Amino acid sequence: MIVGIIGSGGREHAICCKIKESSKTSKIFCIPGNAGTSNIAENINLNINDFKSIKDFCLKNEVELLIIGPEQPLVDGIVDYFTDTKIKVFGPNKIASQLEGSKIFTKKICKKYNIPTANFEIFENIDDTIEFLSNAEYPMVIKADGLAAGKGVYICKNYNDSLVAAKEIFGGKFGDAKNLLVEEFLAGEEMSYFIICDGKNYKFIGTAQDHKRIGEGDTGKNTGGMGCYSPSRLFSPELEKKINTKIIEPTLKAIKELGTIYRGFLYVGLMIKDQNPYLVEFNVRMGDPECQTILPLLNDDLVEIFINCCLGKLTKEKIILSEKKSICIVLCSKGYPDNFKRNVSIKGLNNLLLKKNEYIFHAGTKFENNKILASGGRVLNFVSVSNNFKTSREDLIKIIGDLKWDNGFFRRDIGYKVIDL
Numbered sequence: 001m002i003v004g005i006i007g008s009g010g011r012e013h014a015i016c017c018k019i020k021e022s023s024k025t026s027k028i029f030c031i032p033g034n035a036g037t038s039n040i041a042e043n044i045n046l047n048i049n050d051f052k053s054i055k056d057f058c059l060k061n062e063v064e065l066l067i068i069g070p071e072q073p074l075v076d077g078i079v080d081y082f083t084d085t086k087i088k089v090f091g092p093n094k095i096a097s098q099l100e101g102s103k104i105f106t107k108k109i110c111k112k113y114n115i116p117t118a119n120f121e122i123f124e125n126i127d128d129t130i131e132f133l134s135n136a137e138y139p140m141v142i143k144a145d146g147l148a149a150g151k152g153v154y155i156c157k158n159y160n161d162s163l164v165a166a167k168e169i170f171g172g173k174f175g176d177a178k179n180l181l182v183e184e185f186l187a188g189e190e191m192s193y194f195i196i197c198d199g200k201n202y203k204f205i206g207t208a209q210d211h212k213r214i215g216e217g218d219t220g221k222n223t224g225g226m227g228c229y230s231p232s233r234l235f236s237p238e239l240e241k242k243i244n245t246k247i248i249e250p251t252l253k254a255i256k257e258l259g260t261i262y263r264g265f266l267y268v269g270l271m272i273k274d275q276n277p278y279l280v281e282f283n284v285r286m287g288d289p290e291c292q293t294i295l296p297l298l299n300d301d302l303v304e305i306f307i308n309c310c311l312g313k314l315t316k317e318k319i320i321l322s323e324k325k326s327i328c329i330v331l332c333s334k335g336y337p338d339n340f341k342r343n344v345s346i347k348g349l350n351n352l353l354l355k356k357n358e359y360i361f362h363a364g365t366k367f368e369n370n371k372i373l374a375s376g377g378r379v380l381n382f383v384s385v386s387n388n389f390k391t392s393r394e395d396l397i398k399i400i401g402d403l404k405w406d407n408g409f410f411r412r413d414i415g416y417k418v419i420d421l
Contacts, residue, residue, distance in 0.1 A: 001303065012034075051081045055082060067091070068089065070285065088306075106282055115250050137184075153222060192210055192268070214336075216411055225330060228292070251282070265286045288363075296385050298320075329393070333376070346379070362381075363379055390419045
């Protein structure tokens with residue numbers, strides 16, 4: 001089977017590696033890919049938002065399965081664009097993708113279907129927002145409506161914090177976000193919960209805990225993700241049942257009542273308080289770096305899962321995951337998430353010695369003039385699978401140290417909540 005993958009991050013490299021293991025895979029195209037995917041797939045330099053060029057390429061090269069990695073093409077309707085072809089496209093359609101594309105869309109579903117989530121208010125202009133904020137209770141959470149690459153969320157401790165958030169959102173910091181959401185602050189612990197859905201059936205495919213903050217101890221600015229571990233320490237059969245019955249099943253029912261179906265990964269961002277789940281957000285694709293952390297634990301054939309999902313035949317009783325533990329540390333360019341140098345050479349990467357269950361997934365890299373260059377803020381994902389989070393983290397820190405890349409930085413405390421320091 002000829003498989004295409006859209007995207008260029010660590011998530012797509014991890015997917016690429018996993019589908020390469022399948023006996024069903026004969027060739028992989030990665031659009032546009034990165035330096036890592038170029039070793040196991042053919043990178044195709046197309047814009048992921050140019051649906052016509054992607055479609056023409058897939059038809060010409062007889063792509064049979066197309067996997068959509070990032071959220072933007074999904075929200076813009078790439079799945080719908082391929083409905084007149086025989087190509088199996090893995091991912092939700094445009095209507096269903098609004099679960100991530102619009103936080104307000106999701107909140108309205110929560111209200112209608114009694115899905116547990118933080119209380120909220122919606123605002124369409126800065127004046128009404130400021131009037132509300134001046135009399136509000138703090139702390140609070142302010143979110144830009146629409147896609148913001150994981151960075152459009154503000155935890156506001158006081159009025160001044162909230163004023164900055166409102167001005168940045170309405171000032172265009174997050175593109176065309178015209179509305180914002182003000183939510184009550186939920187105290188608890190975060191957990192990411194993942195399912196895969198074929199339009200009728202859904203299957204659990206792992207939990208994780210992401211570290212979004214730039215600094216040790218989860219301090220500083222939000223990023224796209226500094227590291228991750230799986231499984232979450234909060235996960236239990238009792239909690240799983242609550243998540244499925246209170247959040248996932250009502251959401252899938254809501255999508256069905258909109259006249260469509262949900263097909264693809266569904267990332268459920270949760271706050272767990274007193275052993276009860278509250279929805280924080282949905283993502284309509286695998287998380288990044290959660291994907292890099294979970295897929296190495298997968299014991300099933302990922303291509304087979306994708307095909308069955310596209311055909312509406314995801315009937316297998318369970319997706320089999322290893323009982324081991326996985327941890328990921330993200331190596332970033334100095335200056336991220338603000339200004340950082342691009343096209344900085346990374347030497348010695350191919351000389352690093354990895355154990356059997358250790359992986360390096362490329363994110364913001366490219367291969368040019370026989371050199372691997374750092375082209376993005378989050379550059380490399382170092383992943384280890386073992387029976388012990390602490391051992392894995394220590395091994396990864398050593399590997400990153402052996403790389404001796406002066407232009408990079410990383411968090412040494414990933415997984416601190418499950419590791420005794």
